[in-house]
Structures are given as C-alpha cells and as structure tokens.
Amino acid sequence: MGIGVDIIRGQAIQTIGDAGHLERLNIMTDSRKAAADSLFVPLVGENFNGHHYLKQAIEHGAEAAIWMEREPLPDKIPDGFPVFFVRDTLAALQNMAKSYLNQVHPKIIAVTGSNGKTTTKDMIYSILSQSYRTFKTQGNLNNHIGVPLTILSMPENTDVLVLEMGMNHFGELTYLSQMARPDLAIITNIGESHIEYLGSREGIAKAKLEIVNGLKKRGTLIIDGDEPLLDNIQTNVFQIVRCGFGDQNNWRITDVDESVTGSRFTLNKQTESFHVPVLGRHNVKNAVLSFAAARILGVAIEKIRYGLEHLSLTKLRFEKVKGLNGSVLINDCYNASPSSMRASLETLKTLPGFEQRVAVLGDMYELGRNEEALHKSVAEIVKAPLTHLVTIGDKGAWIAKGLQEIGGDETLEVHVYPTKAAAQPYLESLLNDKTVMLFKASRLLALEELSGKLRAKESTNQ
Known part of the structure; x- marks a missing residue:
C-alpha cells in the first residue's frame, strides 16, 4: 500500500534529510490519527495550519513530510528526517493524485x-x-x-x-x-x-x-x-x-x-x-x-x-435498526433536502405491517432565501398512511406550519419540539411492535443521537 517516493519527489522543489531508505508511503493529513509509514501533508485552512503539528505527526507514524516552502520548519525534528518542499501542499496533494492515477490506470x-x-x-x-x-x-x-x-x-x-x-x-x-x-x-x-x-x-x-x-x-x-x-x-x-x-x-x-x-x-x-x-x-x-x-x-x-x-450501505442512509419495544427505526439522517425528504416519506408510507408510521423531521440547511417555503413544501405529502409528524428545530417547525396552512390531514398527530431532548419522551411513548419511525434532517442536527437513545439494546442492522 501507499504511493512510491518517485511521485513525491516529482512535486518537490527542494529536499532535505535522508529519503534514500523510503519506498512507499501512505498519506497522512490529520496528525492526530496514527498512520504507520506515512507522508505527512500539512494542509492550511482559514482556522488551521497543519504545519504546526509536525511533531505530533512524527509521533503517529510520519516517516517524511511535504512542506510549504514559506512555512518555517520546527527547531527539533529527528536528524535526517526527510522533508520535501513545495509551493503549496494542497496543490501537491492533488498533483500526486493525478500522477498516481496515471501510474495505476x-x-x-x-x-x-x-x-x-x-x-x-x-x-x-x-x-x-x-x-x-x-x-x-x-x-x-x-x-x-x-x-x-x-x-x-x-x-x-x-x-x-x-x-x-x-x-x-x-x-x-x-x-x-x-x-x-x-x-x-x-x-x-x-x-x-x-x-x-x-x-x-x-x-x-x-x-x-x-x-x-x-x-x-x-x-x-x-x-x-x-x-x-x-x-x-x-x-x-x-x-x-x-x-x-x-x-x-x-x-x-x-x-x-x-x-x-x-x-x-x-x-x-x-x-x-x-x-x-x-x-x-x-x-x-x-x-x-x-x-x-x-x-x-x-x-x-x-x-x-x-x-x-448482498449490499452493505454506509451508515445513516435509510439504515433500518431495531427500536425499543419491538419497533423499527429508520435512520436516514446523514443529510436532507426537500426532495430527499419527500422520497423518504413516500417510502415510509408504503411499508406494510405497521399501525403507526411516525415521521421525525428536522432542519434542512443551505436552502437559501426560500428556505421557509422549501420546508413548507414537504407538508404537501405528509398525510395518511402516516400517523404522526414530529418536527425538531426552528426550521423543522416550518414543515408543521406548512401542514397547518394547507389544512392537512386531521387524523395526523403533529408535535413540534425545539430540541432532540425535548422530543425524546414523546417519541419513546410511541414505540411498540406496530411502530415504524423515520428520522430525517440535515447533518448538522445529528438526529442519529436521538434515534440512538430509542434503539433496542445491542441493536444491529436488520
């Protein structure tokens, strides 16, 4: 595993230290995570500078580093530690990727x-x-x-x-x-x-x-x-x-x-x-x-x-788990947009064998100046056979407001909560072997924290 040192050398405008013993190196950009036999690539952002963490990277397995030429090297690094100087570490990372693609093809x-x-x-x-x-x-x-x-x-x-x-x-x-x-x-x-x-x-x-x-x-x-x-x-x-x-x-x-x-x-x-x-x-x-x-x-x-x-999905993408009291929970809360939320709700409606179909919906982000209208647009499909709508967060509440404005299904129970913690007791009261509960919101809301508290002990994917 790892890339050949020839690809790394191809990015360098100057090299110090002894790189003669190096053959292949893995890539490390996070100095906090151990990665044996790795090349540390310190990236720079608005609020961080990876060049400040070379010592930590070495402790976690870095055998060499790419280094932006304008950044000062720390005083104390191991004798002979290889450093490849480049004009920009992100550009070097991207160019190494292109070179490696051409090599592997x-x-x-x-x-x-x-x-x-x-x-x-x-x-x-x-x-x-x-x-x-x-x-x-x-x-x-x-x-x-x-x-x-x-x-x-x-x-x-x-x-x-x-x-x-x-x-x-x-x-x-x-x-x-x-x-x-x-x-x-x-x-x-x-x-x-x-x-x-x-x-x-x-x-x-x-x-x-x-x-x-x-x-x-x-x-x-x-x-x-x-x-x-x-x-x-x-x-x-x-x-x-x-x-x-x-x-x-x-x-x-x-x-x-x-x-x-x-x-x-x-x-x-x-x-x-x-x-x-x-x-x-x-x-x-x-x-x-x-x-x-x-x-x-x-x-x-x-x-x-x-x-x-035999598909195995990344977690939080319509992930079905066992809930308390024999219920079924669906974690579809990695992210959300109005169209993906509508698709998830339509699927919830079709699941057979349940008397309670509960939609737990939260805030959606990056929707711009029409975000309230886009949240409200979801309300158009919040209807039977759904039985409960529970919204979480200020933006999520717009879905319930939209339902009220269009005169939604009177048989539907609607509850609006400001936070996950506030919603938990009510949601827990709904769980039985005839309940399926969907969780859907943008990543920032982290609804899996709430669904995790409603999971059966030692629950695994069904």
Missing part, C-alpha cells in the same frame, strides 16, 4: 448528484467487487481534499476506482472531473441541496453537468432519465444512458414491489427480477444506475444480482 467511475451519491457508490462497489479489484471513496470524502485522498489510498493493483464527487459551488465538479478523468460519470438526480449557492434547480443541474468536463472521450454519462432538467444534453463526444421509470429510458424500472426487507423490481418488463435490501423507489433508481454502469463494464447479470442482494 484504473477504470474510473465518478458519481455525483443532489441525493444518493453515497448509496449509488456503495451499490456500484458491491456489484463490481464480484468481478474486479474495486476501490471506492471511504465515507463521503468527496471534495477537493477527499477525492485526491481517496485516489492516493487505492491499492496499486486496483482495476476500478469509484469516486464520489460533491460540490456546492460552480466550478468545483469541473476541477474534480478533470483531476480524475472518469470513464463513466453518473448523475443520480437534481434536488435542492446547495441551492443557497447555486440559485435554482437549473443552476444545480448546470453545476452537476460539469462532471462531463473531465469525462474521457467516448466515455459514458449515466443519468436520472426522469429529470426534465437533464433532457436536453447535446453531445457527440460521449454516450448518454438514461435510467428511470419513464418510457424514454434505456433502462426502464418496472414492477416495483416494496417490503420492510427491501425492494424488488424488474427492468424493461423482463421476467427476471432484482432485489436490493434497502427501502424506497429512489433507491431502486440508484440500483439501476449502478446496474447500467456494471453492464457497460461487462459484468454478468447474475453477478449484478448477487452484488445488489
């Missing part, structure tokens, strides 16, 4: 979208691992730092690299795509995430389409074919594959059957079905985007079916 799949990036990435990995040595973005390291770190972490024998790419401003996906030069690019959907910075859903679509700016010639763009904002892509440089529920799609989802154990579906009215152990029609679409990528890479249908069936 894997097939590259880049995944972006307002929602579903991580789930789709996990699905692709689960499928492709049956046929190829596959590496994927860990967690959601999907920005200008996370993408190069992912690249530099992949084993040297990697066949396929699956990169999640995120953004919240114009230009960011262009940079990431041109760094990675993907063979396949996937846009999962166009929602409202980051609308504060991008102005409109049209702006979001424009920013997401930047992913093609680094797409290799004769590459393939796989998209949500049901999204009108992606209808008019004009190109003679790359192929477009559309996936979704409408008749216009190359891969058309048919005959969806959902249960508490997951979703079963067919494609193009064929008789053979696929099963994914996750809930929601939106996740069926993510599965089909993954299917399309796998078919382009020549993976057999049976291996795709096996990969989907």
